[in-house]
Amino acid sequence: MTTAETKFYQQLKVAVAPWADLTDAQWTQLAAIFRHRTAAKKDYLLVPGDMVHELVFVCHGLLRFYYLSADGTESNKAFIAENTFAGPLGAFTLNLPVMYGVQALEDTSLLVATYTDFAGLFDEHPAFDRLGRRLAEWLLARKELRARSLLQQQASERYLDFVSQHRGLVQRVPQYHIASYLGITEVSLSRLRRALAQSAHDKAA
């Protein structure tokens, strides 16, 4: 294992620690189902309709998850940066192809496990059931936040939330991808940013 890989597994260990109290032996079992994978900037890891059921942990870099509509329009669903999990657990449970695509926005390093391998651990030890529960709850919570944002917030609130929740990402994600995530046009996003900058300037004056 390279030094970089050792560091990535260490990141995964830190990420799962609050969710399940794993012994060293259990951690070794968990680590064994994850494989290291890299994606170059702009690579597509998944396209809508693929029958892939993988649990992903981003070690380094940035992914965007997007929907593709019938007329070919993409809508960004989520940005997943380092130390974050992602996975189509709902689609896996239903044995359906994934509905979204995944593209790397930066050179990205991932740890990837099939959900089948992950589910295989549930019968090995109850600690893995707990980990699975926490992961599913976390995915539910993330979906909940996204649904709230889309349903209840104005574009300007959504933008400010994006900035505060994804600190640092505003500089890393192209503007047109942020606009697509917010559900507005790039022109509207520019206007919104100018208005917010003006308002901050007026307050400071």
Add this chain to the structure above:
Amino acid sequence: MTTAETKFYQQLKVAVAPWADLTDAQWTQLAAIFRHRTAAKKDYLLVPGDMVHELVFVCHGLLRFYYLSADGTESNKAFIAENTFAGPLGAFTLNLPVMYGVQALEDTSLLVATYTDFAGLFDEHPAFDRLGRRLAEWLLARKELRARSLLQQQASERYLDFVSQHRGLVQRVPQYHIASYLGITEVSLSRLRRALAQSAHDKAA
């Protein structure tokens, strides 16, 4: 406990059986956190913004879950009939008020547990962690199906899916509530039903 209540707890036992292999003692622990509650037709069990975190099992009757937009428009999110679970697990995890309301469309009998009580069981025995995992996965799968339907299907497909997935509900749910669930107007739904009936008639002729 009344005969009806005994039957309701039996329904709950049957519903959780595929998810977790509970001993009699564990089942007793689980049953103890659920309370029987009734709602009369048209009663509101929850309104958007309530800080309620309950896990609900419908024993008899029918609930509709709805969103309320800023301009007062309601959009039906789900219909939950007998032998089905519902609960704002995502909102609970985030400690947020619920975003939706719940209204009984028929006289309804429920078994209700607070999520706090449910979570209290997780440290009692691993079987409850497994039950919690399965419940969270099931909720994720339901959200996944709903998102797919809204994103990918035409209104006519959505209606046919509703009819096949909710067999019997078409007769039980008022047309305007079905239209709101499908994201179309009541007039469009009538037109759609006439077109489908005509097409079935043409095929039969």
